Structures are given as C-alpha cells and as structure tokens.
Amino acid sequence: MKLSTGARGALLAPAILLNVLALIIPAGFFLTSAFRENAGFGQLGGFSMDALVTTVTDPFMLGLFGNYLVTLLIITLGCTVIGFPVCYVIARSRRWGGFVLNTIMAVSFVSAIVMTIGWLTLLGANGPIASLLSMVGVQEVPPLLNSPFAVVIALIHVELHFMVLACLPSVMQVSRNLEDAAMGLGASWWQTMMRVVLPMSLPGVLAGGLLVMATTAGAFTTPAVLGGQRVPWVPVFIERQANVAFNYPMAATASLFLVLLVVGLTMVANRFASRRKRRAKRSPDTSVV
C-alpha cells in the first residue's frame, strides 16, 4: 500500500538519522584517521600515508592479514562441510530433523562470551579433551588454547547456525522425487547427492558460505579469548591497537581493509541469494517435504 512521500519521510527520518549519526559519521571520521599521523596517546597528527604504507609493506601486517584470511577460509569451509549435510538431515529426516534444527538454533541463542567460556573449559589444560589425550598416552599434551585450532573449532561452532539457516531453504527446495528418480534410474546415494542435490542447492550453499565468511570476518569475542595474543585476527588487532597501543591510524587502516572485505563478501553473497530467489520463481516447487 503506497504511502505519500511526506508520510514516508516522517516514518523514515528517525531511522535514517540514527544510521547517519551513529554509523556513517563516526565510521567515516574514524576511517579517515587511517590517513592521519599517529601523534601518540590517541592523538592524531596531520595528513600522512604512514599507516597505509606500513599495512601493505610491513611483513608483520602482511602475515597478519594472510594468516587471518587463511583461518577465515578454513572456518568457512568447515561450516560448509558440516552445515550442508546437517541441512540435508534437517530437510529429509522426519524424526530427527526438527530436533537437530532446534538444538542448533537453541545453542545459537547463547551469547558468544558464554559459549567461549564453555570452550575454554572444554579445551583447557584441566579439560576433558586434555585428560582424554593423556589417558590415551600422549605424553606432552600440546596446549589447545591460544591456538588457531581452538579459534577454528569454536568459530565453526558459533557460525554453524548461519550456514544452516542459509542453506536450508535451498536444500528443502530440492524435491524428494528427484532423488528417488535418480536412485530409481540406478544412481548410488553418493552419486545422487553429488549430481542432483548439491548442484541444485549450490546457490544457497554459496550464499551461506559467503555470509558465514562475512560474519566471521567481524567476529571479536571468541578469537580474542581463545586466541589470546597468538592467533592473528584482524578485529582483535584493531581493538589492541586502539585500547593498548593508542595507535588510531593503524587501527583505522586495518578497519578500512576489514570493512572493504566484509562489504565485498556481502555484495557477492547477495548476488547468489537473489539468483536463488529467481530460480525458485522460475521452477515450480514440487517438493514433497
């Protein structure tokens, strides 16, 4: 139902104002600090490309971003490899599907910090995994905390529900009749999955993967606690630069790259998501689920 421009303007004004005052202006101002000189103790000097140049040339910074991106890819891959089969189970299993979905969603409602504390106990030196390893006979149990392993495991756990929610509509759209037809024509279960189900749910899976990547890229709490000082992670680096080193230009430069990365990923993800919607409109939904 169409509203007049005046009515729309009045209704939109507070929301637009909020965005501008709390996001656009502060973020814009902050990101321009990337081009300022660090005058120490959080003060900003004049125009300078120092921070930017350091970020693209300094080996430490390149290592930070490189490691971060690799870890991000591993997490995204892990979420996809676990998430897609889980989606399939939820979509197909009448008995367990609801239970699996409810469990994953229930756990996603728990705050990140609480979940991270849970992982802390699980992976700690006193935790069950460490004691399990020592019972099996591993002499020197490697410290599981403050390692990329801990960050990857915990972040996959935290982001899994995003993947499941993103994939689920796509997988549910694949009609069960198609699977039965494929198997009836002699395909094995694996062939059916690889040749029928996966290609048809691909847009949803890709959109989900990119969404997970974009969300994980901005994750702070879990890598900060579980990775400590050791695991390279850009949002943690940004916070340390601001709160510990008081080096705002450096923090701003890293933020600039981070924002560009996330916005880029989100735009590509939306491209895939709209492709899925268009495909859904074109083909009739014969799903029996």
Place this chain on the structure above:
Amino acid sequence: MSVVSSSVASPPARFRSPRASVVKTLIYVFSGIVIVYVLAPVVMLFLASVGLDSASGFNAERLTFDAYGDIPGRLIEAAGISIALAAATTAGALLIGVPAAFAIRGSSAAVGANLYAWFRLPIIVPQVVIGLALYQMLTLTPVGVQLVQETFLGMWFGHLVICTPYVISVVSTSIAGVKDSMFEASSVLGASRLRTYCFVILPLLRPAIFASGFFAFLISFDNVPISLFLAGAGTSTLPVELYFSVTLDLRPYIFAISTLIAVFALIASAAWGRMVGFRALA
C-alpha cells in the same frame, strides 16, 4: 526398478538396499556427532559450575552448587545494567524500526530495496569498527568523555544502531505478508489510513514485532565489542565483565553465572521455537 514412490505409502527407494542402510546409519552417526559437538560447551559449562572438572577427577562427590551462591555483587549489578540497557535498546529499536519498516513497504520496489540495503549496513560493518568509531567520536569533546564514562547513553546509542536493522528486517518481511485485501477491506469499511494501520495492520504484526523486539533484546544483552569500548567504570555490562574475568580471574562463579545465562538462552529459544519457529529466521 522403482520409478514412482509415494513418500507416505511405501518406504522410499533409497532405503531398500542393504548398502543404503549403511548410508542411513552413517547419517545418524554424523548427526549424533554434530549434536554432541554443538552441545559440548554448554554441558561443559554446567559441569564446571558444579565442580566436576578434570582437576577434581570428575568425582561426583565433589559436586557442589556453592559457586552459584558465590556470585559477587558486581556481577549481579552488571547483569542488572545489561538487562536495563537491553530493555531500553529494544524500546528504541521498536520505536524507530517499525515505522521505518512501514515506510519501506510503502515505497516502490526499487526504492524499498535500496532503503532495505541501507538499513542493513550496521549489521554488515564489524562491531569492533562501530564501537571504536563511536568511542572516538564521542571522546572528542570533554562532554562526550563524561557521557561515555558516567552514563549509558554511549552504549545505548551503539546498541541501538546495531539492533534496529533486525527490527526493520523482520517487521518489513512480515508487512509484505499482509495481504493487500486487508488494507482494501478496511478502507472500504470506512476506516481512515491511520485507523487501518493502528487497529488492523499493527495487531497482525504482533508476532513479528514481538520476535524482532526479543531479538534486539538478546543482541543488546549479549554484546561485547561495542560495550567494551563504550562502557564506563560504573556502567559495565555483564558480558564485558565476563570478558575481563576470563583473562584475569577465572573462578567457579564465572561458570555458574555463565551456566545461568546459557540456561536462560535455551529457555528463550524454546519459547521462540514454539511461538515463531526457527524457519522464520531463514
């Protein structure tokens, strides 16, 4: 060779061969592993809070609920602050978001899509950047510094900007689901536009408004990055206190209060699942 199988009458073709039952078992095993993986930290939290960890050798006799009684006052205070802040954020997000959702749906498709993307921006930008940018902006002036250190206003502002998009998203989707005939019937029966919106459409949106408000509450309550930057000495929220205590001082009562939060979240999600359903979030 089966060609047609009804999914109700006869068992599906895939489960007829012996090899397929191996696959079925594998699927169950896989699902079981995933469930264990998903629940492990929460279970571990509970076990740690009642004293069952490797340090005590999982000795059931050491089971004690003492940790729950030990929760210090400052954490309870922080919890109260978190709840009050979340409530204020929810109120603000609903007041700002619901009208905006109406405006989006009252626009043409192209304009609406652009507005929608614009309002989703705060969800996309990493919270660390939002929190830091707000902090930097607010502390430019002495008044701002005082604002951040002594009141919730800085935090409230930050929480508001990240929670409102969820309200706008959920409510505008719900408005799209309201049939045009509702508007038409109402105006045919003589109601003005305003009456239609207030007494016909808004009640229809009640589940969406409740759901998005609940979401906003949860996001504000759980938030760490923004609260980390904008919390003052006396206005620390619970997640921030937990975050600091993890690095400085991990005591049993930390596990206790974490378990309480986790239980609350699980109950909330069960209520959500009952009332709205999780597929609505897809």
